[in-house]
Structures are given as structure tokens and as C-alpha cells.
Amino acid sequence: MSPSFSSPPVVVGLDIGTTKICALVASEADESSSSDNVTGEPTLQILGVGIVPSQGVRRGVVVDVPDTEAAIKEAVARAAHMAGVEIEGVVAGVTGDHIISQNQTGSVTVASRGNQVSAFDVDRALSAALLEIARDREIIHSVPLSFAVDEQRGIKTPLGMVGTRLEVDAHVVTGQGSILRNTLSCLSGAGVRADALVLEPLASAEAITTRAEREMGVLVLDIGGGTTDIAAYFSGSVIYSAALPVGGNHVTRDLSIGLSTPFEFAEKLKVGSGAATRDMIPHGEALEVLPAGGASKLRIPRALLGEIIEARMRELFELSLSMAMSGGLQGMVPAGLVLSGGGALLPGSVELAGQIFGLPVRLGVPEGISGWSESVSSPQFSTAVGLCRFALAQKRVARQRAAATIALPQTRRVWGQLATNVSMARPLAPQIITPTPTNPVNTGANATAATQQPQAQRSAAREEFPAQLKFSPVPEKPSVAAPKAPASPPLKEEPTTNNAPTPPAVPVNNGQRSEVPAEIKAPEVPTAREDALTAQRARLRELMPRIDATRGDVSRAKEEPSPQEVQDQQPPSEEKPTLWNRFLKFVGFDEE
Incomplete structure (x- = not known):
């Protein structure tokens, strides 16, 4: 206009x-x-x-x-x-x-830091109240009636309140x-x-x-x-x-x-x-x-x-x-x-x-x-x-305010969003931090830089947020502790056949990493195929005495050959029996 x-x-x-x-x-x-x-x-x-x-x-x-x-x-x-x-x-x-008009309820977990309800949380709750609306209907109005924060009901404006769960009762008007x-x-x-x-x-x-x-x-x-x-x-x-x-x-x-x-x-x-x-x-x-016929009155x-x-x-x-x-x-x-x-x-x-x-x-x-x-x-x-x-x-x-309508990407348009005390704020854009490659063991200044870099990124990201949307500092102890995933068992180091020297132990003082010589490399993580071969070799070592003991019994169980056949079939002293070589080749074992 x-x-x-x-x-x-x-x-x-x-x-x-x-x-x-x-x-x-x-x-x-x-x-x-x-x-x-x-x-x-x-x-x-x-x-x-x-x-x-x-x-x-x-x-x-x-x-x-x-x-x-x-x-x-x-x-x-x-x-x-x-x-x-x-x-x-x-x-x-x-x-x-x-x-058609109906009253809907939407509930979300407060996502703001410090569990303080923000306008973004209100937007998410109102969006949750629209999830059950049929896709063939257009949403004309979504009017918040009252809010509840952690079962405390009858709240008109929840902004700034502290809680973990936010609910909203909304009057939703839809049309074909x-x-x-x-x-x-x-x-x-x-x-x-x-x-x-x-x-x-x-x-x-x-x-x-x-x-x-x-x-x-x-x-x-x-x-x-x-x-x-x-x-x-x-x-x-x-x-x-x-x-x-x-x-x-x-x-x-x-x-x-x-x-x-x-x-x-x-x-x-x-x-x-x-x-x-x-x-x-x-x-x-x-x-x-x-x-109607046009006759006289x-x-x-x-x-x-x-x-x-x-x-x-x-x-x-x-x-x-x-x-x-x-x-x-x-x-x-x-x-x-x-x-x-x-x-x-x-x-x-x-x-x-x-x-x-x-x-x-x-x-x-x-x-x-x-x-x-x-x-x-x-x-x-x-x-x-x-x-x-x-x-x-x-x-x-x-x-x-910067925006007067719900702008969450997963929500549908509300054609007549009414202006209310808590009406619609711009949602925060998701922060994407590209991880930086780090060595398995960080040394000295590298470890300090790796710790300070995410903090600097978070500080810069907070400066880009509007003043009314900045979060409060993270508390030292959260009110609800998230369950920790069980730690993976450490990999057992298998004995090796070579005579490589064992690297010296690196002392650790008060949780601080010490200097590690540059010539010492971190052990490589074995692959699945290498793990299988290592297990086969270990099993073979356990079976070798029994195989040696039963080798003669197996040969005697067969039909006794003639002396000439025994002489012709006798392998050289420096060679193993053919059956034994085939077995070793099958399991991928080399005695040398």
C-alpha cells in the first residue's frame, strides 16, 4: 500500500x-x-x-x-x-x-538456559498445540488462553518464569x-x-x-x-x-x-x-x-x-x-x-x-x-x-517485535495470528559449530587452545542474539541431571609376535598431561579383520600342543603304507607335512 x-x-x-x-x-x-x-x-x-x-x-x-x-x-x-x-x-x-473451533493443549520442555521461559519456548508450545490439526484444514487463529509452568496453572504471561515444562491451552480456529x-x-x-x-x-x-x-x-x-x-x-x-x-x-x-x-x-x-x-x-x-406473476398488487x-x-x-x-x-x-x-x-x-x-x-x-x-x-x-x-x-x-x-507470526520451520501458517502479550518471537537459528581435528593426545598449548576455541565460538554466537533473547548463564549443577551413557570397556592389548619395545609409561600428575616424546606414536586402533586374525592366532597357540600330540595318532589310524611308500612320501627334514602346511595356510599362521 x-x-x-x-x-x-x-x-x-x-x-x-x-x-x-x-x-x-x-x-x-x-x-x-x-x-x-x-x-x-x-x-x-x-x-x-x-x-x-x-x-x-x-x-x-x-x-x-x-x-x-x-x-x-x-x-x-x-x-x-x-x-x-x-x-x-x-x-x-x-x-x-x-x-471449526476447538481448544487444544500443547506442552514442551523449556529449552532456554537456566530453565527460564522465553518467547521462543512460548512459540514452541503454541506450535505443539497445532500438531493434531488435519492437513486438509487451514489454521485461521491460534489464541493462547492460559499457560501452566510445572503444573502451576492459570498463568497469563509465562515469560521469565522458571520451570522445566511449559503447557498452553489455545483456542484454535480452522477452515476448510x-x-x-x-x-x-x-x-x-x-x-x-x-x-x-x-x-x-x-x-x-x-x-x-x-x-x-x-x-x-x-x-x-x-x-x-x-x-x-x-x-x-x-x-x-x-x-x-x-x-x-x-x-x-x-x-x-x-x-x-x-x-x-x-x-x-x-x-x-x-x-x-x-x-x-x-x-x-x-x-x-x-x-x-x-x-410473482406480475399481476396487480x-x-x-x-x-x-x-x-x-x-x-x-x-x-x-x-x-x-x-x-x-x-x-x-x-x-x-x-x-x-x-x-x-x-x-x-x-x-x-x-x-x-x-x-x-x-x-x-x-x-x-x-x-x-x-x-x-x-x-x-x-x-x-x-x-x-x-x-x-x-x-x-x-x-x-x-x-x-521483529516478527509477529510463528516462524518455526516445522509449523504451518496461522492466517490470523492475534496480537497478544506473548505473541510470537523470532526463533533462534540453530548454531552449527564445525569440529576441529585434534590429536588423540593434546600437548601443552594445543590442549589449551582446543579448550578455549568452543568458548570463544559460544561467546560470539551469544553476541549475535537479540538482547531480549539472550540466555542466562549455565548453572554449575543443572536441576535435572541427564543420564550418562555407559562407558565403553577399554580395548585389551593383544600380545604381538614381534619383539617391538614397549613404550615407557607416561606419568600423570594431578590430572594434567605431561610432555610426551615426539617419537612415541599413539597406538593405532585395530580393525575388525585384524581383531579376528589376532583371535585366531591366539586360539592356534593354545591348540598347537594338542595337535602335535595327536599328529602321530592320526597317521597310525590310517592304512599302514609299505616301507617304500613311506620312504617316497617322507618329506625333507626341513619341510613340514603337506597337511600341516595346508592347515597353517588356512588359518593364516606363519611360524616364522
């Missing part, structure tokens, strides 16, 4: 909905123009707005790529023209019934990989880059709820055209999220079928004369309805309109309540329910939701905005405003 000014940063939120595609260009307002707001967040200055009807999206899922590409391109162009900037990257919202790739394809076809993908109810909550509500526990219900998105917060973090494939378009479709009128005309009736409950409609009023009681709408809205709220109950949210949202989205604009929606949920209910409107605020001060723009807030939060984290 190339704005006409460099500061403050400019961001773009793109709401890809079933009924509309909305692009907002915003930046953080200057301190002089910002004012306090109930959200507790910096004031958001709206610079440009682009709204285009959506034609290729159904229930939050892209069903027509060319139409969606054209709508995105038109909405982004309108917002860019209004703001006077060039848009390159956007933060896009995603939803649909393919979204093929569906999300279709969304990315539409963004690429429209000429914009996807900087992040964010679940729409989480974005809406950023715009319409306060920090106090999220800390206390609040439920957000975003009623869109094709889906109803649910998000629950407790203790400042999202603990539950879901998407129902029921929205405002289903109310319109019920009116179209019940009144036998075109869909577009039914939408006008719903927006202009509809209400979420029949009690909100005065008795005795009538409406004119255009039949018919007059119907307006109360009939209320009955049809109330039946569908009641079903929508009851399904949402059932989803919240299945998520274990009983008693965890004392701050109540906040309604958002275009479907919440029907008169009587707040009263009907309060009747079904049994909670305090209010209509959520984006707060803390300036600039073109009058254009987006409506519940139907909550998602787009929240996406801009999300993008600004990520830019603040990126300025404070």
Missing part, C-alpha cells in the same frame, strides 16, 4: 459477505484528534469506504469466482479512490459453516483448505494481497465490545445475510466461536415464499415494514404485495409479515442458544449478549433475543471511529471496522 503520507500507517479491512462486499481504508487517528471511547482502543480514522453488492458468495463461501473477483476489485477501487491511496494488501474476513484457497484466489485475481484472514465474529467483537466486557465475559452474535456468527469471550480471550448457516436472507426467502412475491420485493418489505416480533406491528395496518395485513419474520428469527436465536450451550458457556457471559450485523437492525430483535437467551442484550455499533464515521456507524459495518482494528494491532506488534 502506498499512501500519500507515511505516518500513521494505513490499513484496509475487507468484509466479503453474502449480501455486500465492503472495503474500509483506515488509520490510527492522531493524538490531537483522538478522543476517549468506550472500547478502550485508539480512535480509528476512516479514510475511505467502498461498498458493492455481493453476487458470488453464498452463506459466506465463494460460489462464483469471476463475480466475486469483480466485486472485490470494484469495492477496493472505490475505497482507494476515496482515501487517495494505492491498495496492495488487505485483511479479509472469513466465515461459513466450514469453520479448499474453501479458503478459493477466497485467496479471488483476492489475487482482484489484484490485492491477503495480509491476513480473520474470523468475522472476532473482528466484529473488536469493534463493538469493550475490554471490560471481554474480561468479564460476553457473547457476540453477528447476524449476516447468509450466516450467523458466534463468539464468546472470557477473561479477555476468545473461548468459543462458531458459524450457523442461517442468516437474514433466510428471513427474506420465507417472506418471498409465504407471500408469493419476488425475493427483491420481499427484501424491501422486510427492511421497510418488517419487525422481529408481531407485537412490534400495530394492529389494523395493511400492505400491498406484488405477486394484493393487500395483506401487516401482522402477517410479523408472524413470518418472528418464526424465523426465533428459530435463529434458539439455534444460537443451543450452540452456545453445547460450547459450555453457561454462566460464563455475565456481561450479556451483543447483537451485530444487518439482521440485528430489525425492530424487536433485542427484545426477542433477551427473551430467549435470558441475558441482558444490546445492539452493538462501532465505537471509537472518526473521519467518515457517519458512513459506517451501523451494526452492518462492525466486521469491516473490526478488521481495520485487527490490522492496526498487528502493525503495532510488528513494530515492537
Whole structure:
């Protein structure tokens, strides 16, 4: 993105909905123009707005790529023209019934020196929580809920704590990989880059709820055209999220079928004369309805309109309540329910939701905005405003830290990594030290240099680490001693046949190596073949007396030869018997 000014940063939120595609260009307002707001967040200055009807999206899922590409391109162009900037990257919202949220647990051993938890350990724990996610699903969010250090639970920020085991409970939101790739394809076809993908109810909550509500526990219900998105917060973090494939378009479709009128005309009736409950409609009023066949208009009681709408809205709220109950949210949202989205604009929606949920209910409107605020001060723009807030939060984290996403090579991308107190640090690059060849016996200065060289390498490597990632010194005695491998038995020196002089023993004083004469060489390590031959020779020496004693018996056991044959077969005195020579040759023994 190339704005006409460099500061403050400019961001773009793109709401890809079933009924509309909305692009907002915003930046953080200057301190002089910002004012306090109930959200507790910096004031958001709206610079440009682009709204285009959506034609290729159904229930939050892209069903027509060319139409969606054209709508995105038109909405982004309108917002860019209004703001006077060039848009390159956007933060896009995603939803649909393919979204699945679950709470996962990851645990790792603290790898930092001194067993002090670092940001790198937190990254590893969060990565471990993602290992069980199926490969055909894309990870949208991984939000840490709480940490545990050596069974001490309920920790919000474990950085700096000492322990050997780190665990994290994370809320992980995933989506179907093929569906999300279709969304990315539409963004690429429209000429914009996807900087992040964010679940729409989480974005809406950023715009319409306060920090106090999220800390206390609040439920957000975003009623869109094709889906109803649910998000629950407790203790400042999202603990539950879901998407129902029921929205405002289903109310319109019920009116179209019940009144036998075109869909577009039914939408006008719903927006202009509809209400979420029949009690909100005065008795005795009538409406004119255009039949689908194009005949003359018919007059119907307006109360009939209320009955049809109330039946569908009641079903929508009851399904949402059932989803919240299945998520274990009983008693965890004392701050109540906040309604958002275009479907919440029907008169009587707040009263009907309060009747079904049994909670305090209010209509959520984006707060803390300036600039073109009058254009987006409506519940139907909550998602787009929240996406801009999300993008600004990520830019603040990126300025404070070197990296704002998990960058471990074995982990998968988290498309909408939320900014948290412990969000993502750059992992340490593995240190590779090339071993230097050393003699079996180091002498004097060589031994000292061999000892000092690894220390110098470790000191230089620590200087290259960022200041916040430097490890503490290694303790003299580690808290958990690693088991030692059993030492290999020393090689037994076999007696040799030659008369080589035995090297003199080298005295050792107080563990220090003494000077060794240069002419004395270290013994060579025998190979496997040499070991086998040495064993055969030793065994042969043991058998030689018995062979000599039995040699005559073996010859006498044979048929007695004639004296002439004995004389002819008698070998010379200086030669051994042929059988004996063959035996010696077979075992590889040379008497000489």
C-alpha cells in the first residue's frame, strides 16, 4: 500500500459477505484528534469506504469466482479512490459453516538456559498445540488462553518464569483448505494481497465490545445475510466461536415464499415494514404485495409479515442458544449478549433475543471511529471496522517485535495470528559449530587452545542474539541431571609376535598431561579383520600342543603304507607335512 503520507500507517479491512462486499481504508487517528471511547482502543480514522453488492458468495463461501473477483476489485477501487491511496494488501474476513473451533493443549520442555521461559519456548508450545490439526484444514487463529509452568496453572504471561515444562491451552480456529484457497484466489485475481484472514465474529467483537466486557465475559452474535456468527469471550480471550448457516436472507426467502412475491420485493418489505416480533406491528395496518406473476398488487395485513419474520428469527436465536450451550458457556457471559450485523437492525430483535437467551442484550455499533464515521456507524459495518482494528494491532506488534507470526520451520501458517502479550518471537537459528581435528593426545598449548576455541565460538554466537533473547548463564549443577551413557570397556592389548619395545609409561600428575616424546606414536586402533586374525592366532597357540600330540595318532589310524611308500612320501627334514602346511595356510599362521 502506498499512501500519500507515511505516518500513521494505513490499513484496509475487507468484509466479503453474502449480501455486500465492503472495503474500509483506515488509520490510527492522531493524538490531537483522538478522543476517549468506550472500547478502550485508539480512535480509528476512516479514510475511505467502498461498498458493492455481493453476487458470488453464498452463506459466506465463494460460489462464483469471476463475480466475486469483480466485486472485490470494484469495492477496493472505490475505497482507494476515496482515501487517495494505492491498495496492495488487505485483511479479509472469513466465515461459513466450514469453520471449526476447538481448544487444544500443547506442552514442551523449556529449552532456554537456566530453565527460564522465553518467547521462543512460548512459540514452541503454541506450535505443539497445532500438531493434531488435519492437513486438509487451514489454521485461521491460534489464541493462547492460559499457560501452566510445572503444573502451576492459570498463568497469563509465562515469560521469565522458571520451570522445566511449559503447557498452553489455545483456542484454535480452522477452515476448510479448499474453501479458503478459493477466497485467496479471488483476492489475487482482484489484484490485492491477503495480509491476513480473520474470523468475522472476532473482528466484529473488536469493534463493538469493550475490554471490560471481554474480561468479564460476553457473547457476540453477528447476524449476516447468509450466516450467523458466534463468539464468546472470557477473561479477555476468545473461548468459543462458531458459524450457523442461517442468516437474514433466510428471513427474506420465507417472506418471498409465504407471500408469493419476488425475493427483491420481499427484501424491501422486510427492511421497510418488517419487525422481529408481531407485537412490534400495530394492529389494523395493511400492505400491498406484488405477486410473482406480475399481476396487480394484493393487500395483506401487516401482522402477517410479523408472524413470518418472528418464526424465523426465533428459530435463529434458539439455534444460537443451543450452540452456545453445547460450547459450555453457561454462566460464563455475565456481561450479556451483543447483537451485530444487518439482521440485528430489525425492530424487536433485542427484545426477542433477551427473551430467549435470558441475558441482558444490546445492539452493538462501532465505537471509537472518526473521519467518515457517519458512513459506517451501523451494526452492518462492525466486521469491516473490526478488521481495520485487527490490522492496526498487528502493525503495532510488528513494530515492537521483529516478527509477529510463528516462524518455526516445522509449523504451518496461522492466517490470523492475534496480537497478544506473548505473541510470537523470532526463533533462534540453530548454531552449527564445525569440529576441529585434534590429536588423540593434546600437548601443552594445543590442549589449551582446543579448550578455549568452543568458548570463544559460544561467546560470539551469544553476541549475535537479540538482547531480549539472550540466555542466562549455565548453572554449575543443572536441576535435572541427564543420564550418562555407559562407558565403553577399554580395548585389551593383544600380545604381538614381534619383539617391538614397549613404550615407557607416561606419568600423570594431578590430572594434567605431561610432555610426551615426539617419537612415541599413539597406538593405532585395530580393525575388525585384524581383531579376528589376532583371535585366531591366539586360539592356534593354545591348540598347537594338542595337535602335535595327536599328529602321530592320526597317521597310525590310517592304512599302514609299505616301507617304500613311506620312504617316497617322507618329506625333507626341513619341510613340514603337506597337511600341516595346508592347515597353517588356512588359518593364516606363519611360524616364522
